[in-house]
Amino acid sequence: xxxxxxxxxxxxxxxxxxxxxxxxxxxxxxxxxxxxxxxxxxxxxxxxxxxxxxxxxxxxxxxxxxxxxxxxxxxxxxxxxxxxxxxxxxxxxxxxxxxxxxxxxxxxxxxxxxxxxxxxxxxxxxxxxxxxxxxxxxxxxxxxxxxxxxxxxxxxxxxxxxxxxxxxxxxxxxxxxxxxxxxxxxxxxxxxxxxxxxxxxxxxxxxxxxxxxxxxxxxxxxxxxxxxxxxxxxxxxxxxxxxxxxxxxxxxxxxxxxxxxxxxxxxxxxxxxxxxxxxxxxxxxxxxxxxxxxxxxxxxxxxxxxxxxxxxxxxxxxxxxxxxxxxxxxxxxxxxxxxxxxxxxxxxxxxxxxxxxxxxxxxxxxxxxxxxxxxxxxxxxxxxxxxxxxxxxxxxxxxxxxxxxxxxxxxxxxxxxxxxxxxxxxx
Amino acid sequence: xxxxxxxxxxxxxxxxxxxxxxxxxxxxxxxxxxxxxxxxxxxxxxxxxxxxxxxxxxxxxxxxxxxxxxxxxxxxxxxxxxxxxxxxxxxxxxxxxxxxxxx
Numbered sequence: 342x343x344x345x346x347x348x349x350x351x352x353x354x355x356x357x358x359x360x361x362x363x364x365x366x367x368x369x370x371x372x373x374x375x376x377x378x379x380x381x382x383x384x385x386x387x388x389x390x391x392x393x394x395x396x397x398x399x400x401x402x403x404x405x406x407x408x409x410x411x412x413x414x415x416x417x418x419x420x421x422x423x424x425x426x427x428x429x430x431x432x433x434x435x436x437x438x439x440x441x442x443x444x445x446x447x448x449x450x451x452x453x454x455x456x457x458x459x460x461x462x463x464x465x466x467x468x469x470x471x472x473x474x475x476x477x478x479x480x481x482x483x484x485x486x487x488x489x490x491x492x493x494x495x496x497x498x499x500x501x502x503x504x505x506x507x508x509x510x511x512x513x514x515x516x517x518x519x520x521x522x523x524x525x526x527x528x529x530x531x532x533x534x535x536x537x538x539x540x541x542x543x544x545x546x547x548x549x550x551x552x553x554x555x556x557x558x559x560x561x562x563x564x565x566x567x568x569x570x571x572x573x574x575x576x577x578x579x580x581x582x583x584x585x586x587x588x589x590x591x592x593x594x595x596x597x598x599x600x601x602x603x604x605x606x607x608x609x610x611x612x613x614x615x616x617x618x619x620x621x622x623x624x625x626x627x628x629x630x631x632x633x634x635x636x637x638x639x640x641x642x643x644x645x646x647x648x649x650x651x652x653x654x655x656x657x658x659x660x661x662x663x664x665x666x667x668x669x670x671x672x673x674x675x676x677x678x679x680x681x682x683x684x685x686x687x688x689x690x691x692x693x694x695x696x697x698x699x700x701x702x703x704x705x706x707x708x709x710x711x712x713x714x715x716x717x718x719x720x721x722x723x724x725x726x727x728x729x730x731x732x733x734x735x736x737x738x739x740x741x742x743x744x745x746x747x748x749x750x751x752x753x754x755x756x757x758x759x760x761x762x763x764x765x766x767x768x
Numbered sequence: 769x770x771x772x773x774x775x776x777x778x779x780x781x782x783x784x785x786x787x788x789x790x791x792x793x794x795x796x797x798x799x800x801x802x803x804x805x806x807x808x809x810x811x812x813x814x815x816x817x818x819x820x821x822x823x824x825x826x827x828x829x830x831x832x833x834x835x836x837x838x839x840x841x842x843x844x845x846x847x848x849x850x851x852x853x854x855x856x857x858x859x860x861x862x863x864x865x866x867x868x869x870x871x
Contacts, residue, residue, distance in 0.1 A: 466784055518848070560830055566811070566831065567780060567810075567812055568780040568781040568811075570812065618782070621783060622782060622783055626787075630794075633791060645788075647784070647785065648783070648785050649784065650780055650825070651785040653780075653785070653825060653827050654826040654846070654847050654848070655847070657826070
């Protein structure tokens with residue numbers, strides 16, 4: 342009994358160990374060599390801890406930014422960051438293990454749904470599943486679910502999203518790639534469909550439809566495709582300008598000049614993102630191929646749903662245009678939403694690039710140049726509105742100044758808050 | 769047994785599409801029995817890479833042109849980064865030339 346207790350108290354409560362054991366199981370199931378099992382298991386363990394370290398760095402930088410923003414503008418500005426929420430859920434609420442198991446459950450439900458329904462999509466974007474698992478776990482926990490029920494409900498909700506999102510995007514993806522072999526596996530899809538809808542209404546039609554791909558964009562914009570650079574280019578002015586408004590005495594910066602301090606904190610934010618994503622890379626390196634191997638065996642006619650940038654080479658100009666127009670939309674929404682009593686949401690640059698870029702492809706495919714421009718700005722507004730709605734709920738749960746970005750995960754969270762919660766309260 | 773090739777897959781964040789490309793390439797390399805070490809990174813990191821082959825999407829071509837990547841590294845640009853047919857058609861000849869794959 343003592344040994345069992347030791348295992349439960351010291352091993353299974355440690356999320357990094359849980360997820361490493363899941364990876365180990367996957368490797369053993371694939372009949373890998375002993376060396377490969379050991380290295381894969383430890384890589385996963387290392388990845389999880391690196392991810393944690395990264396989210397700590399991000400949280401530190403964002404805490405500072407929150408302070409100067411409040412001081413400088415007398416309002417609460419929130420940088421949406423699912424990474425920060427993930428770190429808080431693991432460290433403060435101790436939900437790491439539940440997130441790890443929900444992550445696994447989403448995979449299992451995804452395979453089951455793909456096996457027994459006409460939706461044959463296998464969702465292979467690991468980090469998106471991790472964020473979905475984070476959201477369903479936190480919201481399930483606050484609705485009052487615990488243990489195995491919490492994991493199964495999260496797995497089912499996530500599993501449904503994992504096939505439904507590629508399914509609704511497929512008609513447009515087929516048009517962009519001229520084939521039905523690939524699907525889009527990215528949890529910002531509701532935003533893409535929104536942009537496609539706006540582009541259909543306001544965009545160019547028929548003969549007049551001109552694709553953005555027919556013009557040569559200035560090459561000076563191309564560096565924006567470098568994720569970390571584009572985040573830096575935006576975060577640095579954001580931090581420094583805010584620090585100027587806040588003045589030198591807002592935060593204790595020691596002997597360092599306050600603007601220099603702000604500059605370095607902005608870089609620190611990108612460092613956090615870099616470290617976190619390096620962790621995610623290590624973490625998923627073993628799990629995703631294992632999942633893919635198992636899924637392809639069980640669902641013979643499966644269509645892999647892959648991360649958004651897979652589709653960037655098909656429409657590179659639309660990606661840049663989408664990034665720029667979405668950013669414009671998020672900046673407009675940042676100023677407009679507070680006038681309706683909602684929180685001020687600062688543009689989340691990572692989402693603006695990946696989600697905005699992909700949405701640009703959708704807008705351009707449906708409504709040409711005009712569709713991509715008007716749709717893109719509307720998309721930026723849309724992906725700021727949803728996080729703003731989420732802030733209120735998250736604040737009630739004790740997440741101060743936090744919100745997430747990927748709209749599909751927010752919709753899942755709102756499902757919990759608005760539908761599941763009232764149902765459970767009846768019993 | 770040929771020598772071991774080091775192949776690096778690259779995308780903006782080094783997370784999603786480069787990884788998907790890596791998994792597709794793995795199947796191709798197994799078919800040709802190529803002995804290779806595969807990894808995926810973001811584009812900034814790739815600038816200082818010493819890999820034998822770098823594989824990336826076409827939209828990064830202009831940026832790679834600006835990097836000073838070593839003479840010994842071949843860069844392959846893909847339109848469809850997960851197409852096994854395209855990877856086979858573009859990668860295998862390069863590997864054969866470098867002596868990593870049987871002709």
